[in-house]
Amino acid sequence: MGATRVIRWADLTVTPWKNGGGRTREIAGAPAGAGIADFAWRVSVAEVEDDGPFSAFPGVDRQIMLIDGTVMVLDVDGTEHRLAPFSPLAFPGDAATLGSIPSGPTRDLNLMTRRGHATxxxxxxxxxxxxxxxxxxxxxxxxxxxxxxxxxxxxxxxxxxxxxxxxxxxxxxxxxxxxxxxxxxxxxxxxxxxxxxxxxxxxx
CATH class of the missing domain: 2.60.120.10 (Jelly Rolls)
Known part of the structure; x- marks a missing residue:
């Protein structure tokens, strides 16, 4: 990356989830060319259409912020968290996490950082x-x-x-x-x- 860049939403690549429950657009990440298994950090926006489990990311810390929709409920290792718009939640990517969207589809901003590589x-x-x-x-x-x-x-x-x-x-x-x-x-x-x-x- 170099200096300041503007990334247009319309130009981002849409990646459907394997389980069919939503789609993801990656905004930024490092190192260049890294995949989901070897990134140091990654910022993305997810469109969530159905309830379901989150993918496990051992060794990764996650933060999530609801940016569209009224509520998202996350069960993280048995503890329930109700996400209101624009209020981020931090949780370990290793945790067993189940998401539900009681009021319908949502969109959320995600930050993932690999421990020892980025915060x-x-x-x-x-x-x-x-x-x-x-x-x-x-x-x-x-x-x-x-x-x-x-x-x-x-x-x-x-x-x-x-x-x-x-x-x-x-x-x-x-x-x-x-x-x-x-x-x-x-x-x-x-x-x-x-x-x-x-x-x-x-x-x-």
Whole structure:
């Protein structure tokens, strides 16, 4: 990856689940070319259509945030968690996890980090039209922003950034912004973002 990229939702590849219960779109991950068995970290959006068990990911920590739908219920090793929109839940990928969608199909944002290779955080961030959202990216870190609403614009932070000239990149709902080099990211407008930060030990 290089510097700042905008990933359009419409351009993402759709992967149906083997059990037929939903579909996944991968937004970002590392290392480049890694598959589901050997990624260090992975960010994706899942469309869930039926109740069913989650796949097991030994050695992986998971975080999930409901971004469409009213509720998702996860049974993680016998403990029930009710996910409301924009409230993330962290749980081990090794755990026996069963998901149910009592109010119908949902869509959720997922972060998976392999222990010893990466760590990460996930949260929802409101953007106020009166004060653009500005956040730094530190050395060794990767920032992924997902537009949860229309009405947001990625603003250029470098006046020499020709790609961002002309007022910035308008973000449609579920478009993503990825920055993997140190520096600020600025988003203006009014709406809601999902913010994911990934830290990779030893990454320059």
């Amino acid at each position: 990460g955080t996930m949260r929802a961030v409101p953007v106020d039209a009166a004060a653009p959202y500005r956040t730094p990216v530190d050395t060794g870190g990767v920032l992924v922003l997902l537009a949860l609403t229309d009405g947001l614009v990625l603003q250029p932070t470098d006046p020499t950034d020709v790609a961002a000239a002309g007022g910035g990149h308008v973000l449609s709902r579920l478009d993503a912004v990825i920055q993997d080099q140190p520096g600020p990211v600025c988003v203006s407008g009014a709406g809601m973002l999902a913010q994911i930060r990934v830290d990779v030990p030893g990454r320059d």
